[in-house]
Amino acid sequence: QVQLVQSGAEVKKPGASVKVSCKASGYTFTNYGISWVRQTPGQGLEWMGWIRIYNGNTNYAQKFQGRVTMTTDTSTSTAYLELRSLRSDDTAVYYCARDRDSGSYGDYDYWGQGTLVIVSS
Amino acid sequence: DIQMTQSPSSLSASVGDRVTITCRTSQNINNFLNWYQQKPGKAPKLLIYVASSLQSGVPLRFSGSGSGTDFTLTISSLQPEDFATYYCQQSYSTPYSFGQGTKLEI
Numbered sequence: 631q632v633q634l635v636q637s638g639a640e641v642k643k644p645g646a647s648v649k650v651s652c653k654a655s656g657y658t659f660t661n662y663g664i665s666w667v668r669q670t671p672g673q674g675l676e677w678m679g680w681i682r683i684y685n686g687n688t689n690y691a692q693k694f695q696g697r698v699t700m701t702t703d704t705s706t707s708t709a710y711l712e713l714r715s716l717r718s719d720d721t722a723v724y725y726c727a728r729d730r731d732s733g734s735y736g737d738y739d740y741w742g743q744g745t746l747v748i749v750s751s
Numbered sequence: 752d753i754q755m756t757q758s759p760s761s762l763s764a765s766v767g768d769r770v771t772i773t774c775r776t777s778q779n780i781n782n783f784l785n786w787y788q789q790k791p792g793k794a795p796k797l798l799i800y801v802a803s804s805l806q807s808g809v810p811l812r813f814s815g816s817g818s819g820t821d822f823t824l825t826i827s828s829l830q831p832e833d834f835a836t837y838y839c840q841q842s843y844s845t846p847y848s849f850g851q852g853t854k855l856e857i
Contacts, residue, residue, distance in 0.1 A: 637771040667795075675795070675799075675838055675849035692752075725794055730806075736842025737785045739806065741794035 632656040638645040641748045650745045651692050652726030653731035658683045659707040663729040664716045665738065666700060668722040676722075680735070681709065716749045725749075753777050753841050757850035768829045772853045774822045774839035783843035786815055786824045789852075790835045798837075799824065810814060829855075 665680040679690035681700040727738035754777035782802040787795035791835040799815035
């Protein structure tokens with residue numbers, strides 16, 4: 631069965647970086663895109679960007695441009711989200727999510743369990 | 752960026768009720784509208800994609816309709832497990848924005 635398993639919670643200081651992993655199993659990793667969505671109490675669900683596994687193409691939300699990098703390791707079927715220059719308002723649960731279909735973009739049928747990132751001095 | 756407006760933000764209902772949640776977008780998105788259900792501490796779950804297609808495994812009491820800028824999610828007969836928060840999301844253009852959510856309560 632399809633699973634996306636994310637890395638554990640992180641506590642970071644302002645200005646630091648965080649890298650969250652999302653290990654996929656149960657399907658051909660390169661056939662589907664992965665997106666990252668975060669959830670904060672104040673802002674709700676917020677789309678951060680996607681990565682097309684087969685060619686590594688990325689599309690980041692303008693809000694995160696310059697601070698975010700999405701990558702993959704196809705040898706381990708793992709996607710990564712790195713967010714730099716962390717601020718307190720980056721405190722959120724970060725989710726990876728898989729495109730529903732190899733030809734669909736933006737609708738997500740499988741999600742990771744979420745990774746809580748706390749940014750605090 | 753496309754703005755999403757969901758209404759109501761919260762809704763009280765009873766088991767067996769018919770419930771409708773609406774979502775309005777700031778520009779025409781054709782039918783690129785999805786609905787998710789989220790329970791506390793869990794990831795969102797896809798219910799409806801491209802406005803009216805039922806995701807595999809989702810009960811038939813869930814349905815979606817609409818196109819352009821106005822969309823609805825209907826639950827025909829509420830079950831106890833349906834009490835959750837519901838989000839609409841547009842997948843017409845990036846950034847793929849979400850509505851603010853509708854909390855469905857008993």
